[in-house]
Amino acid sequence: MGWRSKEKQAGQGLSRLLLAGVAASVIGLGGTAGSARAQQAQASSPVVLEHVRLFDGTGAAEQDDMAVLVQGSRIVSVGHTGKLAVPKGAKRIDLSGKTLIPGLISNHSHVGVVSGTSVGSQNFTAPVIKGALDQYERYGVTTVTALGLTKSPLFDDLRQAQHADGSAGADLFGVDQGIGVPGGMPPEGMVKVGKDQIFRPATVAEAQQAVQTMAREHTDLVKLWVDDFRNGVASQKPLPVMKPEIWQAVINEAHSQHLRVAVHIHDLDYGKRLVAAGADIIAHGVRDEPVDGTFIAALKDRGVWYIPTISLDEATYLFAEQPEILNDPVLKAGLSADLQKQFSDPAWRQKTASSPLAKASHAAVAMNQKNLLTLYKAGVKIGFGTDSGAAPVRIPGFAEHRELRLLVQAGLTPLQALTLATSQAAALLNLSDRGVIAPGKRADFVVLEADPADNIAAVDQIAAVWRGGVRAAGPLVPR
Template sequence: MNQQATEQTSLLTQARQRRSPFSLPALLLAGACSLVAIGQPVQAATVSAPVLLEHVRLFDGTDTPEQEDMAVLVEGQSIAAVGHNGAVKAPKGTKRINLSGKTLIPGLISNHSHVGVVSGTKIGAENFTAPVIKTALDQYERYGVTTVTALGLTKSPLFDDLRKAQHANTDGADLFGVDQGIGVPGGMPPEGMVKVGKDQIFRPSTAEEARQAVDTMVSEGTDLVKLWVDDFRNGVKSAKPLPVMKPEVWQAVMAEAHAKNVRVAVHIHDLAYAKKLVSAGADIIAHGVRDEPVDDELISLMKSHNVWYVPTISLDEATYLFAEQPALLNDPVLKAGLSGDLSRQFSDAAWRDKIVKSPLDAASHKAVAMNEQNLLALYKAGVKIGFGTDSGAAPVRIPGFAEHRELRLLVEAGLTPLQALRLATSQAAALLNLSDRGVIAPGKRADFVVLEADPAQNIAAVDQISAVWRGGVRADGPLVPR
């Protein structure tokens, strides 16, 4: 890093420290005492002057086409008014910001990520700490991801306190998710790879143990229940399969969760398991089907059972992307989220050669193509689609950057840029039952991203972040210093 870049990084760090009057311990205490309901706007602790964003191109997160020369009035943590420029009346003392030539979109929302699993190139229980998680949440925010759902591998009470703290402040992405999650003894998620502590996941072997795990998670206030049903071969025929969860266990999980009015998200890879889990009562399929084309049976099941589908196409792309495209290391958008350790790994020719020659490389290419094909088929069929990446579960799934890659892959699959953005905003909010965000409209949270270019013309415009706002507070930025 050159001296100028070092100075810019230092200034950004100082600005972030100045932005929030609270220390992390204070935030955790505030969060632990908070009575904020999920999805409800939080009242600002201090009253700031209203802000009018003028002359901006607007994508509001819905099916409405982009609108030119619009104005958005922000008061406190909420959007007070939206209209054509000149039609929005601003109170006396309003700060005006001219955004001519720029585009305003809702903050991105991830329905499938993980926190506290990875630090640099290392995976392990030692990473589940408040500083590591807060660093990731800050990074998500810089990339315009203002709400994150951590689907398991968490630890109470730290995760619950952090979640409450993020609901009650505007520093870093907001946080929802799953307490622990339910895996398989000796199976998924693989203990030799995902080296989390025993207090970060349940591995019941009986239906009764499964019900007890659900009861514990619900008592901790989990937003969802997560379970893994997969043999972890990932399309590699020569790979040794891991044990798969028994039907009586997943059936007990779903029955107990639904009895307590909590929805269940399921990790799958294969079509056969997707059908079985949807039939059994899964509410969210947390990964795309990647082994074969989806068929009319799955489509009918998902629509009749009102099930959400989160493709996470970038999960498999990340397996080979950095090994096959080392030139990406020169991309300032990637550099903005890359640790030194990970940068050195991507620069290592031996590491790249090993990845490219592995059986998983070819299998991952096939998985991406199949996932894209299935996403488009399900989208056209009217299945409800969310947005996620599994970022944070492995070092190569980089928080924030992975979400930008996912948008590109959705467009590559056949969606228009605005259709892809709708999945990542209003649809992702709907999956979480969050009615206070995901769209730009009066009364909604002031969570939005200002882009230098028009994403309707090229989805790569999401990389050109000028500013990110969460809860009416402008975060540090831009993503890439100019």
């Protein structure tokens, strides 16, 4: 369904990196650690992780005293400890008392938009993006989908480099540029990205040309912003909204190029209209009113994916209303000095907490959670994402941990929430090589000190992160 061959892309991308001279700078960011990971990924010696509680990502119940055999970047076999055939000379790692889960997968994030408290085109650099990908990995997010606001060819080259075995940081997929509205979403005064990071077509022909350009750049998806940016604040002046003929032209052209379309919406009305127009992915939850039977039926009949991104609105007020969270070592692991200073400022907290947007965001979270549970129970295909990296308060990695909590607060069990963030998120991306712990899959997984089935907060207790068969990071919080 339009998802490019990862192996073909990786080969083409790495060739471009060498020709452009970018590879040296990308690899150099990882230093000797990056080289060591590449060498370890190529090593043939098998590794067996044993005596571990296993959540395989399929939604099945956990299994105790399990063993996972890894060779190179892949899982070779999975079975009960003592019954699994282990090759002579394999390295054994005893994980007694710990839980193994698949690496988390984000279907909606952004890279190169934010650095500290700054937002803008100046942040779309290899060091900033690699820093974010490393941070995602430390939090157990091993695959990230950047939904637009990107710049070619840098994004394309970085994306292909991340696909290679042994690369440091989260694997990277996503949207080249994306398609917004002249004078509208995403708001130029807030996002401050360059004109080469987003298309804003005014005509059908320009819309078609934008999609064609993205297709030539081998974008994984096409992204549309369709929203007036009021965010539930009645007094907020609405921004211009994309005209139906533009969004229809984008969707039609994308489908002719065998590309799927993800759409930014806030309100149910636009959700219905975009699904009717052929959108493939609703990239944010409906937050203005309860979803109805018509919308549910349309999502199911057309096989449309739905990404709630509940933590997006929570982040608007969380750090202002709960200053004690600054003492959380899990937050500190991903908090820049600039953000620490901002969150510690009483004036900032007062202004943020008393704003109309904070009140509206509380309502949006509650509505989003209600709609998520309704859609989940109805059998709609649900993905996992947060919009992390699009604003300073949406902190890479930490936002994904918050999203899991909010999914559970909405009524899902911890293992149901984790299933969305692993196998379901992989299915949304049409990636059959990850998201579950099973033979033949990528060895992307997270070792937890505690059992998330008992309490989803166990995802904070990361002992180690493995990506592509290599121990990449951990613990998240030094002991």
